[in-house]
Amino acid sequence: MIKITGLEKIYRLGVVEVPALRGLSFEIHRGDFLGLMGPSGSGKSTLLHLLGLLDFPTAGTIEIDGVDVAGLDDDERTDYRLRKMGYIFQDYALVAELTVLENVMLTALAQGKTESQAGEASRDVLSIVGLSNRLNHLPKELSGGEQQRVAIARSMVNRPIILFADEPCANLDTANSQAVLDQFHTINEELSQTIVMVSHEEWHKEYFHRIVYLKDGQIEREEDRHHHGD
Amino acid sequence: MTETLVRLRLSFFLGLRSLQRGNIGSLVMTVVIIGMVFTNMIFLPSVITGAIKLFEQQTIEFQSGNIIIEPKENAEFIDDLEDLLARVNRVPGVLRAAPHNDIGGVMKFKGSRLPGSIIAIRPHDEVLVTGISRMMKEGQYLGEGDTGVIVIGRLVAGHEDKSEDLMPSLGGVTTGDSIDVEYTNGVTRTYRVKGIFETKSYMVDPLVFITWEELESVRGQPIDQATSVLIRTVPGEDENEVKLSLIGMGIQEEIKTWHDLLGKAFAEVVQSYAVINNISTAVSIVIAIVVIFIVIMIKTLNNRRQIGILKAIGIHRTTITFSYVFQVIILAIMGIIFGLMILFALDRYFTVYPIVFPDGDIRPAFTIADIVSNAVLLFIASAVAGFIPAWQIAREDILTAMRG
Ligand SMILES: Nc1ncnc2c1ncn2[C@@H]1O[C@H](COP(=O)(O)OP(=O)(O)OP(=O)(O)O)[C@@H](O)[C@H]1O
Numbered sequence: 001m002i003k004i005t006g007l008e009k010i011y012r013l014g015v016v017e018v019p020a021l022r023g024l025s026f027e028i029h030r031g032d033f034l035g036l037m038g039p040s041g042s043g044k045s046t047l048l049h050l051l052g053l054l055d056f057p058t059a060g061t062i063e064i065d066g067v068d069v070a071g072l073d074d075d076e077r078t079d080y081r082l083r084k085m086g087y088i089f090q091d092y093a094l095v096a097e098l099t100v101l102e103n104v105m106l107t108a109l110a111q112g113k114t115e116s117q118a119g120e121a122s123r124d125v126l127s128i129v130g131l132s133n134r135l136n137h138l139p140k141e142l143s144g145g146e147q148q149r150v151a152i153a154r155s156m157v158n159r160p161i162i163l164f165a166d167e168p169c170a171n172l173d174t175a176n177s178q179a180v181l182d183q184f185h186t187i188n189e190e191l192s193q194t195i196v197m198v199s200h201e202e203w204h205k206e207y208f209h210r211i212v213y214l215k216d217g218q219i220e221r222e223e224d225r226h227h228h229g230d
Numbered sequence: 231m232t233e234t235l236v237r238l239r240l241s242f243f244l245g246l247r248s249l250q251r252g253n254i255g256s257l258v259m260t261v262v263i264i265g266m267v268f269t270n271m272i273f274l275p276s277v278i279t280g281a282i283k284l285f286e287q288q289t290i291e292f293q294s295g296n297i298i299i300e301p302k303e304n305a306e307f308i309d310d311l312e313d314l315l316a317r318v319n320r321v322p323g324v325l326r327a328a329p330h331n332d333i334g335g336v337m338k339f340k341g342s343r344l345p346g347s348i349i350a351i352r353p354h355d356e357v358l359v360t361g362i363s364r365m366m367k368e369g370q371y372l373g374e375g376d377t378g379v380i381v382i383g384r385l386v387a388g389h390e391d392k393s394e395d396l397m398p399s400l401g402g403v404t405t406g407d408s409i410d411v412e413y414t415n416g417v418t419r420t421y422r423v424k425g426i427f428e429t430k431s432y433m434v435d436p437l438v439f440i441t442w443e444e445l446e447s448v449r450g451q452p453i454d455q456a457t458s459v460l461i462r463t464v465p466g467e468d469e470n471e472v473k474l475s476l477i478g479m480g481i482q483e484e485i486k487t488w489h490d491l492l493g494k495a496f497a498e499v500v501q502s503y504a505v506i507n508n509i510s511t512a513v514s515i516v517i518a519i520v521v522i523f524i525v526i527m528i529k530t531l532n533n534r535r536q537i538g539i540l541k542a543i544g545i546h547r548t549t550i551t552f553s554y555v556f557q558v559i560i561l562a563i564m565g566i567i568f569g570l571m572i573l574f575a576l577d578r579y580f581t582v583y584p585i586v587f588p589d590g591d592i593r594p595a596f597t598i599a600d601i602v603s604n605a606v607l608l609f610i611a612s613a614v615a616g617f618i619p620a621w622q623i624a625r626e627d628i629l630t631a632m633r634g
């Protein structure tokens with residue numbers, strides 16, 4: 001469903017060139033729960049930014065359902081992100097001025113849903129992540145784990161074809177991390193949600209169907225764990 | 231819903247929440263500043279308009295009436311006065327005509343000599359045309375058929391200590407005093423001062439009045455001539471229409487509305503004031519723009535990360551830009567309402583305590599047209615001032631913005 005071919009990213013800092021990705025090619029399949037792992041600086045975030053259309057590759061193509069998204073212009077990318085992608089950041093990235101419910105409703109409203117449709121859809125996903133009782137709280141009134149669950153709900157509300165998560169558990173303790181991963185597991189299993197998640201925690205591997213290991217901007221190896229899955 | 235509507239709705243939603251949950255202090259400050267700017271835009275011009283209005287009113291009320299008839303070119307007098315008055319009073323739109331007849335003379339009081347013109351009037355016409363009879367500072371106005379009495383302006387009466395006077399005076403005349411008048415035809419009369427008026431107009435307060443009968447007695451003959459005829463029109467009548475009717479009646483004399491009388495020079499003064507008003511408005515607008523620009527600039531810079539997040543989750547940059555424009559619009563509306571409240575309070579205050587100028591009490595004159603046009607101007611300026619910084623930040627690269 002997503003075909004990555006010869007993907008390169010070079011950051012230019014003045015005259016210095018930092019090659020973050022050096023020609024990656026792999027595929028992501030529908031319904032995958034893909035782990036991206038590798039040492040710090042290996043290019044995991046960079047790759048996720050490119051896949052999530054938050055940044056432009058230096059070379060290579062990203063084909064999603066046969067469309068080369070690298071060629072989309074800024075507005076088309078924004079629209080693509082809104083309608084087809086969910087993105088979960090390490091630091092939750094909630095809108096501070098909006099309540100839990102409003103944060104989730106935001107993308108639904110942006111898609112043109114009515115207030116009541118958006119509200120209903122948002123309550124549904126918030127109940128999936130177990131936050132039905134915190135709808136009118138502001139992000140600052142929630143724990144890190146709760147905030148990350150709001151972010152998951154937000155990324156889910158538009159039923160994206162793919163969900164990206166960049167170290168979503170990095171700021172969470174083990175219990176909260178487990179809750180988040182269980183959440184991902186559930187939506188992956190039950191809704192066949194495709195998920196690409198960056199992590200460097202060994203124990204997260206248990207959750208992934210497949211792992212792509214990066215090193216120095218290149219794929220070191222791929223590991224298929226599907227048969228280990230439950 | 232169209233894409234545009236969806237975006238605008240979301241902009242409004244985001245803008246509203248940002249105001250509700252944002253910094254109350256900066257919100258209040260911005261509203262107060264916009265309110266003050268708006269007050270300033272309206273208030274200074276309104277004082278100037280008030281001063282112009284006052285001058286116009288004084289001219290109509292005390293000096294010329296709505297329309298004044300003057301002798302034909304090269305003539306010293308309007309002749310066949312009775313006939314002319316009869317015709318004028320029949321013209322539709324004319325409330326009343328009152329003749330004036332100026333005669334030169336020298337007034338004397340306790341060693342002070344004051345040359346000037348003494349104006350003969352017909353009190354029962356005059357009170358219908360000018361308001362001087364209602365501006366008596368002391369004593370009474372002339373009655374029909376009074377002889378041996380004179381009514382003088384406050385500047386003629388003056389003060390005993392002449393250094394207090396703005397122009398030459400008789401040095402402290404009060405009601406009941408006797409003054410001598412030596413007319414240019416050689417006749418001298420002694421008059422009891424029946425009253426002293428104060429209109430605060432520098433054109434009117436140096437005048438003195440006697441009755442028509444008194445003038446006829448001085449001249450020793452009936453007078454069927456006037457140096458001017460003042461006309462009061464029916465309230466609401468267009469003076470120019472009445473002027474045309476008068477011309478249509480075959481009146482050959484010079485007919486001027488008060489506009490004509492004030493003439494080009496006054497129009498130029500008004501024009502200069504308009505320039506001052508425009509400069510003041512421009513300065514106010516610039517202040518408003520700068521304040522709003524800075525407020526939104528700071529807000530967007532503080533919200534860079536948040537703007538990055540919004541873009542990352544697929545919110546269009548125009549939605550984000552307009553969320554700030556909506557905030558500014560709401561701030562501008564609140565500021566304008568606040569300004570209107572200040573103006574209302576000022577209006578109340580100055581109605582009770584007018585600004586005392588030497589030539590009259592000035593009440594700021596607010597016009598709805600001024601208020602509306604300035605509000606619209608301020609509104610547009612605010613929207614533009616909010617749009618620019620928001621637009622700049624919303625264009626920023628997502629990842630750069632998200633790094634904060
Ligand atoms: N904006 C940038 N400008 C310049 N260089 C960058 C930028 N972002 C990342 N890099 C560089 O690109 C390389 C890959 O960075 P990236 O953030 O993708 O690594 P990562 O695998 O996510 O690391 P971590 O596990 O620490 O998050 C690193 O060498 C990094 O220094």
Ligand SMILES: [Mg+2]
Nearest residue numbers: 044045046166
């Ligand atoms: Mg990273």
